[in-house]
Amino acid sequence: MSSSASKRPNPRRPGEFELIARHFTRKPRHPGVVVGVGDDCTLLSPTPGYQLAVSVDTSVAGVHFPLDAPAQAIGHRVLAVSLSDLAAVGARPRWCLMSLTLSDANDDWLAAFARGFDALCRRSQVDLVGGDVTKGQLAVGVTVHGEVPPGEALLRSGARAGDALFVTGCLGGGQGGLKAWQAGERDLAHPLLAAYLLPEPRLAAGQALRGLASAAIDISDGLLADLGHICHASQLGAELDEAALPLCEGLVECLGEKDAMRAALTGGDEYELLVSLPKAAQKEARERLSVLGLSLTHIGVLSSRPGIRGVSASHAPGWQHFGTDQSGEAS
Ligand SMILES: Nc1ncnc2c1ncn2[C@@H]1O[C@H](COP(=O)(O)OP(=O)(O)O)[C@@H](O)[C@H]1O
Ligand SMILES: Cc1ncc(C[n+]2csc(CCOP(=O)(O)OP(=O)(O)O)c2C)c(N)n1
Ligand SMILES: [Mg+2]
Incomplete structure (x- = not known):
C-alpha cells in the first residue's frame, strides 16, 4: 500500500x-x-x-x-x-x-x-x-x-522538364551534426551541431518562392530521396551536378571528403528547400532569397528521362523508417 x-x-x-x-x-x-x-477542441478562424x-x-x-x-x-x-x-x-x-x-x-x-x-x-x-x-x-x-492563397501552394508535382534544380543554404549539416554529437561535441554554437539540433525552417524562403518555383520539397530524408519524390510526383528524371552541391562549412574536415558527399546526398535532416525553377523565374528567385540573406545554389536540371544521374558513387537513396535491416538509410 x-x-x-x-x-x-x-x-x-x-x-x-x-x-x-x-x-x-x-x-x-x-x-x-x-x-x-x-476545451475538447480548439476553434480557429482561418483567413x-x-x-x-x-x-x-x-x-x-x-x-x-x-x-x-x-x-x-x-x-x-x-x-x-x-x-x-x-x-x-x-x-x-x-x-x-x-x-x-x-x-x-x-x-x-x-x-x-x-x-x-x-x-x-x-x-x-x-x-x-x-x-x-x-x-x-x-x-x-x-x-x-x-x-x-488558393492555387499558390508549391507542390512536388509541378516541375517541368528543363526546369533547373536549386537548393537553399548548405547540405550535410544534419548528418554532420549527428556525427559531431556522437563524437562528444556538446556546444550548440558548433555550426554542424546547430544544423542538426536547431534547424531553421525556411519559412520566408518558401513564401518568397511562391509564384516562381514550379515544385518544392524540404530535405528531411536526404537530397537524393527527396529529389526522387519530386521526380516521381512530376514524372521526370534529373541530372545532378555533384560538384555544385553546397557542402556545409566544416563538413569535409569533420567527415572526410567521401562521407561529406554521402551526407549531402543521403544524410537527411537538412530542412533546406529543394526547388525547381523555370529559366524565366531564376533571376527573381535569387534576388528574393538574397534579400533574405539565404543562398540559392544551382545543383542540376530536370529532364523527361527517368532516373537520377550525375551521382558518381552508388548511394543508398536516403532515410526510411522500416524497409531496411535496421531503421535508417535504405540500402
Ligand atoms: N499514417 C499516415 N496516414 C496518412 N497519410 C500519411 C501517414 N503517414 C504519412 N502520410 C502521408 O504520406 C506523405 C509522405 O509522408 P512523409 O514522408 O512523412 O512526408 P514529409 O517528409 O513531408 O514529412 C505525406 O503526404 C503524409 O501526409
Ligand atoms: C539520434 C538520431 N539518429 C538518427 C537520425 C537520422 N534521422 C532520423 S529520422 C531521419 C529522417 C527524417 O525523419 P522522418 O520521420 O522521415 O521525417 P519526415 O521525412 O516525415 O519529415 C533521419 C535523417 C537522427 N535525426 N537522430
Ligand atoms: Mg512526415
Whole structure:
C-alpha cells in the first residue's frame, strides 16, 4: 500500500493538467484563435479565402534526436521539422498542436523544452492552440496549420522538364551534426551541431518562392530521396551536378571528403528547400532569397528521362523508417 506521503503533489513532478497549465497554456499572440488550450477542441478562424496547409511530424527520442539532447533544443527541433513542411509549400504558419509523450514530468526539463518550443513559435508567428500529454517513451508529434492563397501552394508535382534544380543554404549539416554529437561535441554554437539540433525552417524562403518555383520539397530524408519524390510526383528524371552541391562549412574536415558527399546526398535532416525553377523565374528567385540573406545554389536540371544521374558513387537513396535491416538509410 502506498503511503499518503507518496501521493502528495510534488512541485518538481507536476501532474498532467498542472504541467499543461504551467508550460503550454499561453494567451494567443495572434488573432484567429476562438477557443485555444483547455476545451475538447480548439476553434480557429482561418483567413477567409485562404487554403489551409496542414502537416504532422513525430519526433522520437533516439530516432530523431538524442534522448540526452538539451531540452530547449528538443523543443525547438520538434516544431522546426513540422514548420519545414509549411515552408516547403510556401504557406504562412498560423497554428500548431503538440502531442507530447513523456516518461517523466520533470519540471525543469519541461520548462526548458517549452522555452525552446515557444521561442520558435514566437519567431514564426505561430500560436500553440492545443495538444495532448501522455506517458511513455519520449516522443513529440507536432501538427502545424498554415495558410496559402488558393492555387499558390508549391507542390512536388509541378516541375517541368528543363526546369533547373536549386537548393537553399548548405547540405550535410544534419548528418554532420549527428556525427559531431556522437563524437562528444556538446556546444550548440558548433555550426554542424546547430544544423542538426536547431534547424531553421525556411519559412520566408518558401513564401518568397511562391509564384516562381514550379515544385518544392524540404530535405528531411536526404537530397537524393527527396529529389526522387519530386521526380516521381512530376514524372521526370534529373541530372545532378555533384560538384555544385553546397557542402556545409566544416563538413569535409569533420567527415572526410567521401562521407561529406554521402551526407549531402543521403544524410537527411537538412530542412533546406529543394526547388525547381523555370529559366524565366531564376533571376527573381535569387534576388528574393538574397534579400533574405539565404543562398540559392544551382545543383542540376530536370529532364523527361527517368532516373537520377550525375551521382558518381552508388548511394543508398536516403532515410526510411522500416524497409531496411535496421531503421535508417535504405540500402
Ligand atoms: N499514417 C499516415 N496516414 C496518412 N497519410 C500519411 C501517414 N503517414 C504519412 N502520410 C502521408 O504520406 C506523405 C509522405 O509522408 P512523409 O514522408 O512523412 O512526408 P514529409 O517528409 O513531408 O514529412 C505525406 O503526404 C503524409 O501526409
Ligand atoms: C539520434 C538520431 N539518429 C538518427 C537520425 C537520422 N534521422 C532520423 S529520422 C531521419 C529522417 C527524417 O525523419 P522522418 O520521420 O522521415 O521525417 P519526415 O521525412 O516525415 O519529415 C533521419 C535523417 C537522427 N535525426 N537522430
Ligand atoms: Mg512526415
